[in-house]
Amino acid sequence: MSQAPIVAAEESITEIADKILEQTYNPPVSIEINNVTVSFKTPKGLYTAVRNIDLTVRKGEIISLIGHSGCGKSTLMGTISGMVKPASGEVFANGVKVTSPGPDRGIVFQNYSLLPWLTVYKNIYVAIDSALKDISEVEKARLAEANLKMVNLWDHKDKLPGQLSGGMKQRVAIARAFSINPQILLLDEPFGALDALTKSAMHIELLKLWNLDNREKTIVMVTHDIEEAIFLSDKVVVMNNGPEATIKEIVDVPLKRPRNKKDIVHDPKYMEIHDRLLNLLIHRFSIDDEE
Amino acid sequence: MIMGGIWTLIAKITKNEIPSPIATWSVFKDVMHHPFQNDADQKGIGTKLLSSLARVGIGFGLGSIVAIPLGLIMGGSKIAMKIINPMVQILKPVSPLAWFPLGLAIFQDSPKASIFMIFICSLWPTLINAAFGASNVPQDHKNVSKAFGFSTWKYLTKILLPFSLPHIITGLRLSIGIAWMVIVAGEMLSGGIGLGNFVWEEGFNGGSIAKILVAIIIIGIVGSLLDRCFTWLQQKFSYAV
Numbered sequence: 001m002s003q004a005p006i007v008a009a010e011e012s013i014t015e016i017a018d019k020i021l022e023q024t025y026n027p028p029v030s031i032e033i034n035n036v037t038v039s040f041k042t043p044k045g046l047y048t049a050v051r052n053i054d055l056t057v058r059k060g061e062i063i064s065l066i067g068h069s070g071c072g073k074s075t076l077m078g079t080i081s082g083m084v085k086p087a088s089g090e091v092f093a094n095g096v097k098v099t100s101p102g103p104d105r106g107i108v109f110q111n112y113s114l115l116p117w118l119t120v121y122k123n124i125y126v127a128i129d130s131a132l133k134d135i136s137e138v139e140k141a142r143l144a145e146a147n148l149k150m151v152n153l154w155d156h157k158d159k160l161p162g163q164l165s166g167g168m169k170q171r172v173a174i175a176r177a178f179s180i181n182p183q184i185l186l187l188d189e190p191f192g193a194l195d196a197l198t199k200s201a202m203h204i205e206l207l208k209l210w211n212l213d214n215r216e217k218t219i220v221m222v223t224h225d226i227e228e229a230i231f232l233s234d235k236v237v238v239m240n241n242g243p244e245a246t247i248k249e250i251v252d253v254p255l256k257r258p259r260n261k262k263d264i265v266h267d268p269k270y271m272e273i274h275d276r277l278l279n280l281l282i283h284r285f286s287i288d289d290e291e
Numbered sequence: 292m293i294m295g296g297i298w299t300l301i302a303k304i305t306k307n308e309i310p311s312p313i314a315t316w317s318v319f320k321d322v323m324h325h326p327f328q329n330d331a332d333q334k335g336i337g338t339k340l341l342s343s344l345a346r347v348g349i350g351f352g353l354g355s356i357v358a359i360p361l362g363l364i365m366g367g368s369k370i371a372m373k374i375i376n377p378m379v380q381i382l383k384p385v386s387p388l389a390w391f392p393l394g395l396a397i398f399q400d401s402p403k404a405s406i407f408m409i410f411i412c413s414l415w416p417t418l419i420n421a422a423f424g425a426s427n428v429p430q431d432h433k434n435v436s437k438a439f440g441f442s443t444w445k446y447l448t449k450i451l452l453p454f455s456l457p458h459i460i461t462g463l464r465l466s467i468g469i470a471w472m473v474i475v476a477g478e479m480l481s482g483g484i485g486l487g488n489f490v491w492e493e494g495f496n497g498g499s500i501a502k503i504l505v506a507i508i509i510i511g512i513v514g515s516l517l518d519r520c521f522t523w524l525q526q527k528f529s530y531a532v
Contacts, residue, residue, distance in 0.1 A: 083434060100437075107438045113431040116530045117453040126449055127439040162530060180439065 029092075030184060030218040031057040031080055036089035038075050049075040051244040053089070055237065059183075062210070062219040064229035066281070067239030067248075073222045074110075074188055076239075080220060081107050081186050094183050103131035105184045106177030110192060112169040114161040114176075121157035124148060124176050131180040147179040148172075150209060167198040171205065178209060187221040191228065200261065203231055207258070226277045230270060231259060238280045251276055310501040318501035319508075334484055340509065343474050343485040346402065350409025351470045357410075358417035358466075359459055363451065365418070366425025379418060387412035387473040391480055401481035408477050413466035420462030424455030456528050464521035471514045486510055 033055040039048045050072040057063055065073040078084030079091050082101040091098040093105055101107070114123050124144045132140065148154045151171040161169055170190060177185055190206075191199045210217060223229050229236045236251045253273055255264060264270050283289070295312050302311035310318070326337030364371045387408050394407030428451060436446045478487025486506055494503035 081438065083437065101440070103440055105438075107434075109431060109434060109438075111431060113435050115432060115435065115449060115453070118449065126441075126445070127435075130439045130441045130445055160530060176439075 027059040027061075029056055030059040030061070030094065031055070031220065032092040033076075033079065034090050034092075036076070036079055036086045036091060038072070038079060038084055039087040048087075048244045049242055050239075051246055053247060055247065055250075057218055057220060057235075059218055060215045061235065062221070062233045063235045063237060064233040065220065065222045065237045065239060066224060066226065066229050066277070067245065068241050068281070069224065070242055071239045072242045072245040073239055077186055077188060077220060077222050080184070081105055103180050104182055105186055106180055106182035108170075108173045108177045108185070108187045108190045110189045112161070112166075112173045114169060114172055116161050119158050119160055120153060120164070120172050121148065123161070123172060124179050127176045128179050143179050143181075147175040150178070150212070151175045151205065165198075166194050167202060170194060170202060174206065174209070178213075183217060185217050185219045187219065189222050189224070191225075192223070199225075199228070203228065204261070207232065211258070226274060226281070230255075230273055230277070231261065231264065236273075236277060238277065249280055251280075308500070310504065315501045315504045318499065319505045322502065322505050336489065336505075336509070339485050339489050340513065342483075343478065343487070344513070346406050346477075346485065347409055347467070347470045347474050350406040351413045351467055353406075354410045354413035354466065354470075355417055355463060358414045358462070359421050362418040362421025362459070362462070363425045363455060366422035366427075366455070367451065372422070372426070376422075379415065382411075383415045383419075387469070388476055388480070391477060395481075402483050405474065405477040405481050405483070405485075409470045409474060412473050413470045416465035416469065417459065417462035420458045420465070421455055424458030425451055428454050457525060460521060460525045460528060464518065464525065467517050467521060468514065471510075471517060475510060 033053055036053045037048060037051045039046050041047075053076060065076060067073050075084055079086050080093060080098065082098045082105070096104075114120075115126070118126060121144060124147060125140065128140045128143050132143075135143075145154065148157055151174060153168060153171055153175065156164065156168065161172065164172070170193075174190070191202050194202060206219075210219065219232075221229075221232065230253055233253050236253060238248045238251060239245050240248045251273060255267065255269060255273075278285075298312050302309050302314075307314070322336050326335045328335035329338050361375065365375050366372070390408045390411045391404055394404030395401060398404055398407065432450050432454065435441075436450055441449065474485065475487040475490065478485035479491045480487075482488055482492075486509070490503055490506045493499065494506060
């Protein structure tokens with residue numbers, strides 16, 4: 001008789017353990033895109049950018065949307081951020097249907113989009129002040145400071161964006177998105193305008209921030225850089241060419257983290273994924289190939 | 292130097308009908324003898340200048356207070372643009388002097404009518420430039436406002452106004468230029484104390500072309516100083532992107 005409670009306790013322990021394991025291997029869904037089609041009215045008639053897209057992203061995953069220019073990858077991301085309204089289908093973020101942009105989804109824009117008349121510090125503070133209404137001013141100031149220090153820009157806090165280099169501007173934009181502590185981070189070709197060396201450093205920077213946060217943030221990134229997509233992501237979503245773009249294939253990237261930029265390129269798995277993506281995206285590899 | 296040379300030459304050709312720079316200089320010194328004299332029958336040039344400046348200041352100030360918000364509303368909303376723009380297009384080309392009799396009829400007072408005229412003519416450039424600025428806020432900035440959930444007030448003060456400010460200042464600069472040009476004409480019509488009155492009464496009716504020249508020089512210098520002020524403001528509030 002006296003054994004029973006212990007058995008019960010044991011059962012509940014295994015239950016809890018199962019739950020933890022399940023969460024680790026099967027984390028909750030963060031973003032769900034159901035049969036989404038996006039069309040725009042143009043002078044020439046209705047233009048359908050993407051058609052019948054289904055995609056599920058789990059919490060803490062990093063995924064890349066990759067494809068040729070104009071294939072609708074930014075449009076698809078716009079449906080997650082709430083900037084673009086789908087013509088049909090629906091998008092759920094953190095379990096809530098997306099109808100408009102919100103502070104649970106941080107956005108890093110393609111061209112940084114800092115406000116040029118505000119200092120670096122003010123750019124971040126204004127964002128925190130707008131997105132997080134319930135915290136005190138002291139707390140807002142602390143958040144702004146912490147996030148600027150995180151991207152090593154505290155010394156530049158009083159500069160205007162015009163006085164910063166491209167890489168620094170991008171770090172401010174990333175710090176701004178992180179500062180409102182969103183569960184989902186959306187990056188629209190964030191490193192597209194940077195030179196290769198700065199870009200490389202920014203990749204590490206981004207992963208560092210993601211790590212510091214216990215890898216709990218879901219990151220969706222639009223890119224057209226294959227190496228970047230593999231190095232950063234868990235999954236690479238390859239899109240067909242628009243109009244009416246669809247998902248061509250979702251390529252898993254089962255490379256262990258933390259990844260090392262130098263070593264990873266020699267990993268046979270990396271080379272295999274790289275080849276696969278190249279084949280999906282590019283059809284001519286030398287001047288001898290037929291179009 | 293070159294201007295002085297040409298001026299001397301013209302004076303020589305017209306046989307001093309147009310006074311030479313030296314003759315004008317002596318009249319200038321004479322005029323500047325008691326610049327701020329303020330007796331009932333004798334007012335100094337400085338007093339007249341200040342009185343003209345005050346009228347421009349009041350008219351221009353009132354005009355700007357009306358034009359800036361109205362322009363921002365016009366640029367911010369397509370409906371407001373459709374309603375206000377046709378009115379602006381019709382009223383803008385009207386010569387400021389045409390408003391003077393109307394002002395006189397409304398206020399029954401010529402200094403007030405001058406201020407009214409300045410008010411009207413300083414509206415348009417500011418209004419149009421503010422509207423242009425407000426209607427050209429880049430999509431990027433609007434996206435930031437959406438993404439971080441800016442309130443309307445925050446959007447106005449952190450995005451719309453700072454972005455439009457350089458355009459507004461350009462408008463103000465054009466407006467003050469027009470206002471300063473118009474005040475002289477207005478005061479010629481209205482009488483009263485002012486630079487326009489000085490040109491007309493003491494210069495033309497008093498038969499002293501040198502005084503007219505002195506007034507022209509003073510008007511020119513003050514006008515360019517006003518312009519400088521706004522150029523300085525323009526530089527101060529422009530930003531690198």
